[in-house]
Every structure is written in structure tokens, then in C-alpha cells.
Amino acid sequence: MLSQSPAPGDETRGATSLAAPDVLVTVRGGMLRGRREDGLTVLRGVRYATAARFCPPVPEQPWPGVRDAIEHGGVSPQPQARPGSAGGRPEIGVQSEDCLNLTIVTPAADGARRPVIVWLHGGSYRSGAGSWDRYRTDGLAREGDVVVVSVTSRLGALGYLAAPGVSPGNLGLLDQIEALRWVRDNAADLGGDPDNVTLVGQSSGAHSIACLLGVAAARPLFRRVVLQSPPLGLGLGGAADTGRLGERFLARLGGDPLTASLDQVLAAQQAAERDVSGRGFTPAYGPVAGADPLPDTDGWLAACRAGAGDLDVVLGTTRREMAYFLAGGPLSQRVPLLGRAVENSLISVFTWTAFTRPTQRFARLLAAAGARVFVYGIDGAASTSPYRAGHCSDLPWLLGDEAAWAQVPMLAGQLWDDVHEHGRPLRSAWLSFAAGGAAALTAHGWTPYRGRRAAVHRFGAGRGR
Structure with missing residues (x-):
């Protein structure tokens, strides 16, 4: 857990203050009642679409009267985090198949045409929600005078099962596209600029963005992208693997997938995961x-190239991505010195093969096709933690507050004030990029990436890294 800061700031937990005044915001579908909190307008649980089980999303229809947007909406049904996770055990929230909703934070719904950031969370396509406290965006919205929209969509089997006659696959990606359409149609009513939308995602959220770069229908919905720690070594799922997973899911379910309870669906989802991938780190469900x-893989790559000409891209990885999954494992516990050495070697190898190398390859592909591409690396803060500069270590630099991250093992021994300060250059870069694109980063000293190691912009300079 975090060490106690000597002088805690005045940031508050995700709970809404009882004294926060209501505010009415009119969007294309009708009127929403949100809250005015610490100088920001916050709308929670804003439904952008509905979907029957294993069916594509249907855009939300206009509604009469005023709809409350004060409480968080449902989150996609999901299992608890694995015990001992470096990321701790975050709150999940109310699980519901009615989970296609947004959390929106804006300085004001005043027609000012601010930059818009759309956040896609990670979680291996099986966990997470845009409404989680650790993904709170009020600090980012306030610091950069931007509108931030966090997306909650379907996950796991409900979002990515591919089984003929049951589910076509990629429903979670269709949800994300529908959310982006909602943002385009309503950004101006929220004080944002629909022509200046930046997608920012981490882990599977970044992988989703890479997928969307190869979807022609999605490309007009955003202008810039930031991919934080995209696991591009995963590639895209193929028919053989996804077909076997679908077969195992249906066999484990042993009943009608359309009428099974959520508990039954989750149990079958997890059992099928174990059947096809054991207890490895590769997500079983995904695009x-x-x-x-x-399209197919060749078509996706061709579409990525075709849409690159008017695209600004930032992407990168942490120095020790796999430490999140491997650090402090059984070997280093049993044989401390030798075990840690072997563990660190494995972390380096798997970080390079699953994250760093494929990310730099994707950067070169987009740059060669005409995109303005910038690559970064996270070295992390000075720390003796085995998780230093690991996967997700950049998240508290960007989002959330001290209370949301207080019990997370990967931050053990760090003061929140230091975490917040280490994140300042990262937040400044992302906010500058959202406002001014490639030109803004170049003005801040970044060098466009064309395969040169010297062009990688580095954050942090942790000792013992």
C-alpha cells in the first residue's frame, strides 16, 4: 500500500458529495441531470446503447423528461482480480448486462469546443470499467481544460465469445464504436469539439485502439490516438483458437446461453479460459x-496503412511490463538471489517479445504509411519494489487519486505526492497532444519515430530499474 503522505492533498474519493448541486445538460437524446463537483460537470451512467445478450449494440433512443446521470451505471459482469495481483483488488461495482454507459467529466457544458479525450480501460478484455475510482478523470479534465469520456462496454464471453449460431464475436469492439458515435454526436453539447477527439487506452484498451485503426467505419470518429502498453504481441484472434474457446464455453455452460444466469455465464467463461490457456497471461477472449x-489480418493491416495519412499517434511501453505478472513469484521467494536474477531475465525477455518489439514494429508500420508517430518509454520512479516500471505503473500517474490507489501492491513504499509529481510530465504530454497533436509534441522536444532508438521519449529515471 502507499506510504502515508506527510501533507495529503484535498482530493476526495469517487463518492459524490451530498452538497454537490445538480446541473442539467441537454444532449441530442434529451436532458441529463448530473452534478457540479469542484468546478466540473460530472455525468455518470450515461447510456449510449443497449444490447440483447450476444447481439450487436443498438444506439440509445431519445427519451422524454430528465434522465438522472448522478450514479454510476452497471459494469460488465466479470470475475474478481486474481489473488496477489500487483494491481490489488479494485472495486467492481454493480454488475449488469445493461452496461453500455459512459462517465463524462467536463469543465462546463458551454459550447466552448474543448479537446475531447475518450478513455478505454485495460483488463485483458475480461475486467474493468470506465467508472472505476482508479480511472477517475476529474484531475485530468481540470488540469488540461478538456472533456474526458470514459467508456464501459461488454467484456469476456459477453463481449468477445465467437460461437456460430450464438455470438458473432467482437461485440465489445462494436460497443466501443457505438460509444464513439455517441461522443461525436454529443461532444459539442458537452463543451467539447467533435472534430478533435483523442482516443487514449491502456493494455487491452490500447489493443482495442490498434484494432479500431484497421476498421474503416471507426476512423472518422477520432483524430489522434495514445496507446499505453498495447500487448500487440497478442495479434488478433484466429478462427481455430476462438472456435475451440467457443466450443469449450458452450460445453462448460451445458445449457442455453441465451437464458443462462450471469453466474452460470461467468463460471463457464472462466472454465473455458482454463481449458484453452491454462493459467497463462494471454487473454482467452478478445478481438x-x-x-x-x-477484416482478416491482412485486411486489418492494409486498413491501418490506408488510414494512417491523417493520423497522429503516441504509443509506448514500460521498461518492465511483465513485472506486473511475474515479479515476486515462487522462484524468487524460494531462492531469493538466484530466483530474482532468473525472474528479472524472464521479465526482460517477455516484455520485449510481447510488448516492446511489436509496439515498435507497429509504430514503424504507421510511420511508413504517413502517420505522425511518437514513441515513449516508462522507466518508472525510484523504487525498490519488484514491480517497478511494470505494466500499469503509468496509470496512477495519469488517473485516479490517493484513495483509489492506496491499497495497490505495485505502489508500496511510494508517497502519493511523489506519484502525482512523477506523472506531471506524462499528463502534460498527453494533454498537449490532445490539444495540438504532433506539432505540440514536437514543440516540447519530442522527435518523430522512424525506427530510431534515440527518438524514444523517456519518462522517469528510477534507480535500480
Whole structure:
């Protein structure tokens, strides 16, 4: 857990203050009642679409009267975090299949045409929600005078099962596209600029963005992208693997997938995961090549190249991505010195093969096709933690507050004031990029990436890294 800061700031937990005044915001579908909190307008649980189980999303229809947007909406049904996770055990929230909703934070719904940032969370396509406290965006919205929209969509089997006659696959990606359409149609009513939308995602959220770069229908919905720690070594799912997973899910379910309870669906989801991938780190569920809206792998790469000419891209990885999954494991516990050495070697190898190398390859592909590309690396803060500069270590630099991250093992021994300060250059870069794109980063000393190691912009300079 975090060490106690000597002088805690005045940031508050995600709970809404009882004294926060209501505010009415009119969007295309009708009127929403949100809250005015610490100088920001916050709308929670804003439904952008509905979807029957294993069916594509349907855009939300206009409504009469005033709809409350004060409480968080449902989150996609999901399992608890694995015990001992470096990321701790975050709150999940109320699980519901009615989970296609947004959390929106804006300085004011005043027609000012601010930059818009759309946040896609990570979680291996099986966990997470845009409404989680650790992904709170009020600090980012306030610091950069931007509108931030966090997306909650379907996960796991409900979002990515591919089984003929049951589910076509890629429903979670279709949800994300529908959310982006909602943002385009309503950004101006929220004080944002619909022509200046930046997608920012981490882990599977960044992988989703890479997928969307190869979907022609999605490209007009955003202008810039930031991919934090995209696990591009995963590639796209193929018919053989996803077909076997679908078969195992249906066999484990042993009943009608359309009428099974959520508990039954989750149990079958987890059992099928174990059947096809054991207890490894590769997500079992995820985007499938050749299923709507994704073309096959060759078509996806061609579409990425075709849409690169008017695209600004920032992407990068942490120095020790796999430490999140491997650090402090059984070997280093049993044989401390030798075990840690072997562990660190494995962390380096798997970080390079699963994250760093494929990310730099994707950067070169986009740059060669005409995109303005910038690559970064996270070295992390000075720390003796085995998780230093690991996967997700950049998240508290960008989002959330001390209370949300207080019990997270990967931050053990760090003061929140230091975490917040280490994140300042990262937040400044992302906010500058959202406002001014490639030109803004170049003005701040970044060098466009064309395969040169010297062009990688580095954050942090942790000792013992």
C-alpha cells in the first residue's frame, strides 16, 4: 500500500458529495441531470446503447423528461482480480448486462469546443470499467481544460465469445464504436469539439485502439490516438483458437446461453479460459480477425496503412511490463538471489517479445504509411519494489487519486505526492497532444519515430530499474 503522505492533498474519493448541486445538460437524446463537483460537470451512467445478450449494440433512443446521470451505471459482469495481483483488488461495482454507459467529466457544458479525450480501460478484455475510482478523470479534465469520456462496454464471453449460431464475436469492439458515435454526436453539447477527439487506452484498451485503426467505419470518429502498453504481441484472434474457446464455453455452460444466469455465464467463461490457456497471461477472449467489424489480418493491416495519412499517434511501453505478472513469484521467494536474477531475465525477455518489439514494429508500420508517430518509454520512479516500471505503473500517474490507489501492491513504499509529481510530465504530454497533436509534441522536444532508438521519449529515471 502507499506510504502515508506527510501533507495529503484535498482530493476526495469517487463518492459524490451530498452538497454537490445538480446541473442539467441537454444532449441530442434529451436532458441529463448530473452534478457540479469542484468546478466540473460530472455525468455518470450515461447510456449510449443497449444490447440483447450476444447481439450487436443498438444506439440509445431519445427519451422524454430528465434522465438522472448522478450514479454510476452497471459494469460488465466479470470475475474478481486474481489473488496477489500487483494491481490489488479494485472495486467492481454493480454488475449488469445493461452496461453500455459512459462517465463524462467536463469543465462546463458551454459550447466552448474543448479537446475531447475518450478513455478505454485495460483488463485483458475480461475486467474493468470506465467508472472505476482508479480511472477517475476529474484531475485530468481540470488540469488540461478538456472533456474526458470514459467508456464501459461488454467484456469476456459477453463481449468477445465467437460461437456460430450464438455470438458473432467482437461485440465489445462494436460497443466501443457505438460509444464513439455517441461522443461525436454529443461532444459539442458537452463543451467539447467533435472534430478533435483523442482516443487514449491502456493494455487491452490500447489493443482495442490498434484494432479500431484497421476498421474503416471507426476512423472518422477520432483524430489522434495514445496507446499505453498495447500487448500487440497478442495479434488478433484466429478462427481455430476462438472456435475451440467457443466450443469449450458452450460445453462448460451445458445449457442455453441465451437464458443462462450471469453466474452460470461467468463460471463457464472462466472454465473455458482454463481449458484453452491454462493459467497463462494471454487473454482467452478478445478481438477476432474476420468477424465484424474487423477484416482478416491482412485486411486489418492494409486498413491501418490506408488510414494512417491523417493520423497522429503516441504509443509506448514500460521498461518492465511483465513485472506486473511475474515479479515476486515462487522462484524468487524460494531462492531469493538466484530466483530474482532468473525472474528479472524472464521479465526482460517477455516484455520485449510481447510488448516492446511489436509496439515498435507497429509504430514503424504507421510511420511508413504517413502517420505522425511518437514513441515513449516508462522507466518508472525510484523504487525498490519488484514491480517497478511494470505494466500499469503509468496509470496512477495519469488517473485516479490517493484513495483509489492506496491499497495497490505495485505502489508500496511510494508517497502519493511523489506519484502525482512523477506523472506531471506524462499528463502534460498527453494533454498537449490532445490539444495540438504532433506539432505540440514536437514543440516540447519530442522527435518523430522512424525506427530510431534515440527518438524514444523517456519518462522517469528510477534507480535500480
